[in-house]
Amino acid sequence: MATNVSVSITVNGAEHTADVEARMLLVHFLRDELALTGTHIGCDTTHCGACTVLLDGVPIKSCTMFTVQANGQAITTVEGLARNGDLHPLQVGFKEEHGLQCGFCTPGMLLTASALLESNPSPSEPEIRKAISGNLCRCTGYQNIVKAIQYAAEAAKGDER
């Protein structure tokens, strides 16, 4: 019944080859096969964004993509955000500005925000709110998430100077 397919996917810079069921969702591949449990599952219908990862730099919802569709591409998960042990400015911003409470939506938020800052290093508040509107948070009311992203944008400017 189940047909396995061979895939090769680069995750956080490391290439992984595996035989997976054709129907295996990308989020299950990341969580169950690679034990990267920072990517979460919240709704099954692409609404909540807890499963957001970057696919070749673009935020996608890994609960609505089959593993085989990511074959040959590069994925970034929350575990890949820090570089050489240095936290991403967004990770610092979320802590400094109290941009998280239960922490369940946080990984998806961080990745969506990282893609925003890549394309728009100085987003306005409405631009930030629009960018994260595919990521639901039940704890924070988003206000401090917005501030956390602004913090990271400012920090990145500081680094460039």
Add this chain to the structure above:
Amino acid sequence: MSAAQTQELGGLGQSVRRKEDARFIRGQGKFVDDVQLPGMAYMKLVRSPYAHARRGEIDTAAALAIPGVLAVITGEDLAASNLAWMPTLSGDQQMVLATGKVLFQGQEVAAVVGETRFAAADGAAAVRVEYEELPVLVDPHRALDPDAPLLREDREEKTNHIFHWEAGDREATERIFSEADVTVSQDLVYQRCHPAPIECCACVADWDSANEKMTLWMTSQAPHAHRTLFALVTGLPEHKIRIISPDVGGGFGNKVPIYPGYVCATVASLTLGRPVKWTEDRSGNLTSTGFARDYHMRAELAASQDGRIRALRVKTLADHGAFNAAAQPTKFPAGFYNVCSGSYDLENAFVEVDGVYTNKAPGGIAYRCSFRVTEASYLIERAVDILADEIGMDPVELRRKNFIPPESFPYDTPLGWTYDSGNYEGALDRALEIIGYEDLLREQKEKRERGEIMGIGVSSFTEIVGAGPGKQCDIAGLEMFDSCEVRIHPTGKVLARIGVQTQGQGHETTFAQILAEELGIPVDDILVEHGDTDTAPYGLGTYASRSTPVAGAATALAARKIREKAKKIAAHVMEVAEEDLEWKDYAFRVKGAPDRSTSMADVAFAAYTNTPEGVEAGLEAVHYYDPPNMTYPFGTYICVVDVDRGTGEWKVRRFVAVDDCGTVINPMIVDGQIHGGLTEGFAISSMQLVDFDENGNIIGGNFMEYLLPTAVETPHWDTDRTVTPSPHHPIGAKGVGESPCVGSPAAFVNAVVDALSPYGVRHIDMPITSDKVWKVLREAGITE
């Protein structure tokens, strides 16, 4: 004590950055679904497609024939070990897996266990269940009709009526109503909604047959209470059950009850002798786990013509769904609903509630709410506005005129509570000042002349949180105390364990701050653990804003017990008499010579290396705290909305929240709690609704139908506070997590109704969607 010292320690009032964030920002939080064990199998539930049906045969053959399917569990299998039904937290019983009948759409009918998640899902799809449809009861107002279908055949009482409950003085209240200058009456529906934390429910049951021990990782807001109930229901000895509630991805009351999935996974693990994981999907979460509210209320006020509110009368029909699975103190079938006299000094009041069964999911849980206080607060804050409209008085002035004055505390309400402290006018004045109320009134007048639609809504709520006291409040007989155990290691570092369980509230930080303040040990040197019943002291868990009022008090008092012993050791080390020492500015100091001092860290070292004669070694304490009273946080929220004349969309232009939660432990976290609670209040008033069609099909069983606000819709929140400490709490704290969700819905609705009041509108039921407003505007001839 100096402010600099407090800041350095991370004591009370400091916005200490959260300790728990270190793991969450790295994706290293440990949630139940992250638990992976060797040999772990997966479980999937089969659910009923019908709201009311006689359940016939279950054919499991096709499912069992699928490679990788390990077991199919049915209600009959559970009945063999007396587990087909389980007790609810409200003295009712609930089916674990359906036998005989199904009573709501989405009810659990069978559990399929597979080697992989695919095998479990394929197996669940292959289970065939015969059903014979029965008439469906959806409308609670029809539940007591003679021709209504009887839902609960298992009960001795052959009726859909669950309970009648009342508080206050009916006769005295009637008398006031019969003689009052003015009375108003309004029907209000607080709609069925669902907390919908982003993490659904989950558990991993791991039976260790050699040691005969069951370990359960579980999304639980009350792990100890759940352990005791598991022991009582399954017959497993309690010391052989370990419940670990690790990181929990939001609770909001949803994770207080015990759900069938937990029981089925436990049975599956016992049967198969291997770990079994059950992770709920979103539709399972929304269709079958604890819903909230569904209160159909009539609010009546009696007043004098000049705006003195004299009495409140409330009659309510409570829709509890198929089983009364409300999670609330045993003696309170309608929770603390009788706090509905709110912030006002009334001559008398009377409230009655009737609970009924319908073919809907069970529940009545306290969604970001201390047991029906959200319904109560919404009711009184709407009713006051309606009275203001009736007598033509400014709603702010009407509130001010009727507030319980600050000098009247402690204040006994006509419905049986004793409010600890309050300064309602103080919070109101602060909110009015921040928002510029007079200017807003002028602006509104001008706009109305131009035909623009703008509304101002005020809510001056009073909360009731911090259950116990244990004699008054129990969950399934367990008194609602809470606990803290503190150990100071020889090098002055601290491990503290608490009986409550965080779901994002930041306990690992705030409880460490309480200890930093009490022990003079820096917050970074204090580790707070919770959620593991093998290690944490017994507690009743986190919900109803009870962590700070109850476990927070236990934490402060455990630290003070340590200080008592530490003082003896300090005297020994300093070679002075104990009575010559005092605890001041975070150290033991010689009276009159404060520079001669010993820190707690030094005392800790001595407690293990240089104990005085007759003093036990070590420096530990545990405290179980039974609060003498609830705490009563309060505040005033003011909301300004603009309504689009063409579409009926309403937007929050400004929202000011002035909260008073007594002593503030961490202002950053308090503000964060308020932002989150206001957002949930906004969601409830504008979009969240679990509805049903006439056949009992759920509308709102996924995030396409059950709407949650995104960052785009969510308003900006302005927060501020006044501080009126609780006189009976060791550090004066009251609890805050729920106030914004309790107090804000009335502010939103009052604002929208105020905006539409020129068109004859006095009330609109939540959620106030744009189409409801548009219909009003169309009828008024404003839009087409």
